Amino acid sequence: MNFKNKVxxxxxxxxxxxxxxxxHFARAKAKVVVMDIELDRAREVASTIGGLGVGGDVSVESDIKHAVLETERVLGPIDIFVSNVGVAFGDGPGWMAASASNESWELSWGVNVMAHVYAARELVPKMIRRGGGSLVNIASGASLLCQIGDAAYSATKSAALRFAESLAITHADDNIKVSVVCPLYVSTRMTEGGRGVSGGDNVMSADSAAEAIIQGILDNKFLILPHKELDTYTQRKYSDYDRWLKGMRGLRAEMVEQNPDCDYQR
Ligand SMILES: NC(=O)c1ccc[n+]([C@@H]2O[C@H](COP(=O)([O-])OP(=O)(O)OC[C@H]3O[C@@H](n4cnc5c(N)ncnc54)[C@H](O)[C@@H]3O)[C@@H](O)[C@H]2O)c1
Incomplete structure (x- = not known):
């Protein structure tokens, strides 16, 4: 695939x-739309790359529709839609697995899953009529493993992976390409001191993550793993679940050691 002139x-x-x-897409001469809840910042980024800035909250279906219609009005039909937004709030007091508030669970569901559904609902029929298109959904390493200290993130990112699988199974014959991206840690606002999403040793820059994602799209991959080691971690998990759970308990204990306030047992 060539990104030149793609919307x-x-x-x-x-x-x-x-x-x-x-x-990266702008450097490859694509026509890029920067959609974000922070409209001023979206416009700022768009102006530096010669793109279009559009505001909206991805967890609101009418905002996704509006972004699609605005893109079509200004630039034409959409070739690739990247559902990238994700949110993580961490478990509630004491890091008990069900302690996050209902609001955190609902927001995690709305942003990490339903935003992907709304985009596909709006775009798949249009892409079928045009003969194809691409949907790229950013999930997480937590979709394959589990994010210690954030049950809502883990559950919703797993659901995002299942939804992408459903899209790929259902719409391959419609020439709709689906990719799902599962990064481990990337240095962004999300990982800046975030409880439960702190970086560890294998933090990648956003730029390197974007490069890996773009290469994955060019290679027509369904599952894009910017951190190659995730493949091994996932195989180990599914080959011996009990051993994996024991290892994860050990990791959690180490994290609690560093943040004693996070342990409900103390
Ligand atoms: N950073 C990591 O370590 C990491 C690891 C695995 C997966 N991911 C996933 O990668 C994706 C991008 O993460 P990031 O670290 O770049 O995040 P980020 O927090 O740095 O940026 C997220 C962007 O989304 C915007 N946004 C937030 N809520 C929104 C909403 N409701 N509607 C529209 N825009 C909204 C924010 O304004 C911000 O510009 C997410 O899906 C995240 O879950 C990140």
């Missing part, structure tokens, strides 16, 4: 991985 929308394009993706 590409990136949600959450004002910061982090989304911003780097917008910059």
């Amino acid at each position: 590409i929308v990136v949600t959450g394009g004002a910061n982090g991985i989304g911003r780097s993706l917008c910059e």
Whole structure:
């Protein structure tokens, strides 16, 4: 695939991985739409890359529709839609697995899953009519493993992976290409001191993550793993679940050691 003159929308394009993706696509001469809840920042990024800035909250279906219609009005039909926005709030007091508030669970569901559904609902029929298109959904390493200290993130990112699988199974014959991206840690606002999403040793820059994602799209990959080691971690998990759970308990204990306030047992 060649990105030249392709119309590409990136949600959450004002910061982090989304911003780097917008910059890479623009360098490849695509027509880029930076969609973000922070409209001023989206416009700022768009102006530096010669793209279009659009505001909106991805967890609101009418905002996704509006972003699609605005893109079509200004630039024409969408070739690639990257559902990149994701949110993580961490578990509630004491890091008990069900302690996050209902509001955190609902927001995690709305942003990490339903935003992908709304984009596909709006775009798949249009892409079928045009003979094809691409949907790129940013999930997480937590979709394959589990994010210690954030049950809502883990559950919703897993659901995002299942939804992408459903899209790929259902619409391959409609020439709709689906990719799902599962990064481990990337240096962005999300990982800045975030409880439960602190970086560890293998933190990647947003720029390197964007490069890996773009290469994955060019290679027509369904599952894009910017961190190659995730493949091994996932195989180990599914080959011996009990051993994996024991290892994860050990990791959690180490994290609690560093943040004693996070342990409900103390
Ligand atoms: N950073 C990591 O370590 C990491 C690891 C695995 C997966 N991911 C995933 O990668 C994606 C991008 O993460 P990031 O680290 O670049 O995030 P980020 O927090 O740096 O940027 C997210 C962007 O989304 C925008 N946004 C937030 N809520 C929105 C909403 N409701 N509607 C529209 N825009 C909204 C923000 O304004 C921001 O510009 C997410 O899906 C995240 O879950 C990140």
